[in-house]
Amino acid sequence: MRRELLPVATPARTAAVIGGLLRRRWRLTVTAGLTLVGAAACGLLPAPLLGSIVDVVAQQRDAGALTWPIVLLVVVAGAYGALTAAGISLTGRLGEHVVASLRERFVERALHLRLDAVEQAGSGDLTSRVTSDVTLVTKVVRDALPQLAHAALTIALTMVGLAVLDWRFLLAALVAAPIQAYTVHWYMRRARSIYTAHRTSLGALQHQLLDTVGGARTVRAFQLQRTHTAKVEDSSRDTVGIALRGVRLLTQFFGRLNLAEFVGLAAILAMGFWLVSIDAVSLGTATAAALYFHGLFNPINIALMLVDDALSAGTSLNRIVGVTDLPAAPQPSRRGQAADGSVKLSSVYHEYEPGHEVLHDVDLQVAEGERIALVGASGAGKSTVAKLVAGIHRPTRGSLAVGSLDLAEFGSPTANGLVALVSQEVHVFAGPLAEDLRLARPDASDDDLRAALTTVGAWEWVQALPEGLDTVVGNGGHRLSTAQAQQLALARLVLADPRIAILDEATADAGSAGARALEQAADAALRGRTGLIVAHRLTQAEAADRVVVLDNGRVVEVGTHEELISRGGRYAELWQAWSRSREG
């Protein structure tokens, strides 16, 4: 399929969006900025104060001359502490608010994306934006940003401080700058690819472990221990190798920074030597300059290390803003506008890829309350019909009316509760089971939930869970079987209470006894609704009002079960295979 990734914002656009969010909190932004500058400034005051103490000693002045510098040192320590506390707290608040606004808008837009857009981008695109990008930005804002801001301000103010002591000290300090600039450039060019490789190999390792550990029973049954252990070993060794390559690079990076430190420090000391010898500065000033520069070692290391994080966060931000900039979801039309629960397809054609038509000239009319079974081999187009009716895809040609409303004008019929689709894909949302169900109807009472679960025959096992409805299920919680998860999906359908329900092989993939229980559950869930069932167990077809047989994207037979049996066509053939065994 042609991949059309979700949009990525330009850096300028991202900056504008962030700027907008900061402007909305301009008071906080300004206060946080000033506090950080104040803190960084306080961090620089001890060095000249210590320098003046050295001067007092060197000039053998009275001990009383020490009082002021010492008192100031104590005051500065207090102020530095207070401003640091306020700075971290305020930038934290600001950063978190910005990130929260972004991630909320991101999730809102992401959940309202049309599924065909998501599929066209590959579902990995959206998933990686939400897992890697949102997480990375949150982490950088939380951990790296306060440090980076503080380090950068300290560096800037130290430079100012050096210039204030004597402008020639600043000149000496800048001797190290080209080495640092080159080192960062050198490092980032290499680090990017190693870190990407490391992340990829970690992902592969995790994947391999999940494959092996998740299939442990199968591995044991087929005695595949040797191959699987070897695979884990290879994957793990890869990760170790790449990690160590990263360590080599990092140590080389710091080695170069050490060189820069030495060059800078030697230059400052030599400059101090010269300036003292020509009586341009005092010994104390020279000391202060050297201490200033020594105090820069850590902030420079931190800043240069974090530049990389900041850049990746920038890339991630572009990918997040790309999604948040998508147009907001259209306001759904009111449910009451649907006249009835009917479905009508007239000469519907559909192709996922140009030139590969999967549905040809499909006509189908489903009356309110009628139950239709879609039958056919895999690839016949059953699921496509289901998806079209659910509004996931728009038909390439032809018209489709749901609830007597033309879908082309009506928008998504699922979003306003007219249609619900339960597919073979099961997902149990992480959290208490009741919360999962309430996604379908947020205002449902516990009694409503119990009633829905009873309808689909799930109340018995839900009651038996460690904490009943409050049991935490899904990722990281109590694990439900596939059949239980599918029952849950049907219970959501009951709660959503749509006029038209579509079941796309919602009862497949469970054991035969499980499938039967699910069929009963599906039957109960469909009561009183128009039903469209993609069936592979023909008992479901037998119980439907009408059967529609699809073959190669065409409707080949339509009729009641009995009519089709007596017609002796494709359905009769399927039925014969199904029932041959049942006649004993």
Added chain:
Amino acid sequence: MEATGRSVLRSAIHGQRRFVAGAAALAAGHQGCEALVPVIIGVVIDTAVSSGSLPRLLTWLGILAVIFLVLSLAYRFAERNAQRAGEQAAHELRLKLTRRVLDPHGGADGLPGALVNIATGDVKRVGDMVAAVPYAFAALTALTVSSVVLLTSSIPLGLLILLGTPPVLWLTHLAGRPLERRSHHEQERAAEASGVAADLVAGLRVLKGIGAERAAVQRYRRTSRRSLNAAVRAARAHGLHNGAVMAVTGVFLALIALIGAHLALAGSITVGELVAAVGLAQFLPTPFHMITYVSSEHARARASAERVAEVLEAGPAVTPGAARLPAEPVGELHFAGVSHGPLRAVELRVEPGELLGVACDDPAAAKALLELVCRDADPEQGRVMVDGVPIDGLALSELRRAVLVAEHDADLFEVSVLDNVVVDAARSDAASRAIQAATVDLVAETLPDGLHTVLAERGSSLSGGQRQRVALARALAADPPVLVLHDPTTAVDPVTEAAIASGIAELRKSRTTVVVTTSPTLLAAADRVVFVRDGAIAGCGSHSDLASDPDYRAVVFS
């Protein structure tokens, strides 16, 4: 449990002792040099700058250069050795865990996600601890060097700094501890927002199917706000802690400057020694922090090591015997008066070469039967025998060689369809027949690279029925003396199911096969069918014989 966690840590460190020791020596050298840098600054000010002697300046700058060179190289190789030790320790633990989980005797099964977290996150933490050990040594060395320098220049000033630093750090630690503890909790809370977002996106299709986008967005907003509040509180706690540290160390520095300056004025130390003392006082928190860091890392690693130990030390699910089977087992399976869970006194002999269908009215009874054959559990009463040998006396590898249980929800692996089917390369001819019998050749036709198409995780790129057919082909290709199939075709359409039923009968001719199912298509293909009702055998005969039993009909033809 604590002792085993500790032993995991200890053996992880011990296993890398060469690298740990090398790294420790080098890191000590690095720290020592770092401590010397402010000292040399003091010396340069003292001897060169104040006297204006150029040769002295050049000499000392040369010495500074040497120190920087040693410092840089020592760090470089210390870090490489330390990280190698950590990575290798993690690698070895990971393999140990994998071997334990896959061990034929079982007993270490848990949720795959949790096990993978242990094999990645927890193991990494243990590795990080191993990598941190050298730095603890180094920090101690740095403390020693600083002490010597300080005490040789001035005993009172040296004592003040050395004895004063630990209480200062302890004070800041104390101030920060409740905040840090709370902030840890808050951080977990704060991480929730990313997790929930990922979960909602993973369930996007389900949400859209029931039109729950709006409800999900509302819920996400609440989670996000909760995370936001937690994160803001965490940032505040973090800020207060850092602020306290800055303030206290700043005041301490002022105290050192005061006393040092008085000592220098009184002539008991030189100006350079004062500068060095102030420099060292600024440097000293680093090694102290390193020690606190390593100790907190140790606490975290201990918790992880305990989780690792729990898996490694898990007892086997069953105790195997040592008996062996003949090279070519005949393939007779015998349940001799077995009671287990819902099963009551089941007496069932599966003859060699027979294709037996077992229909159970209760899925739990079917599950119990399979559990016994796999030896995931031993029966409460009676025994299960293969070729007349009780299976609890058999080595597990022997049992698996004779009996293969293909479970209904067997996992496919993330390799090609063909590699999923062919588990034993020596039997590739059996594989091609198995592929036909399970109609996997028809599945392959729909895949982009046919049989060589690599499957997605857990085979999720296939439909349920296609997955079942590949898993069935794999079981058939293994060609075991006794094959037990559980519901192999529930998601397969009826025409294909009929083809598969005759495929199984054809391929397993003269090999013992048990199909536990309620599918009439499969049962009709069996030589003999056993009907299990209420945990006991209620009937036996051909499918058509049994079809007259209304209870059987109710189970099979519903």
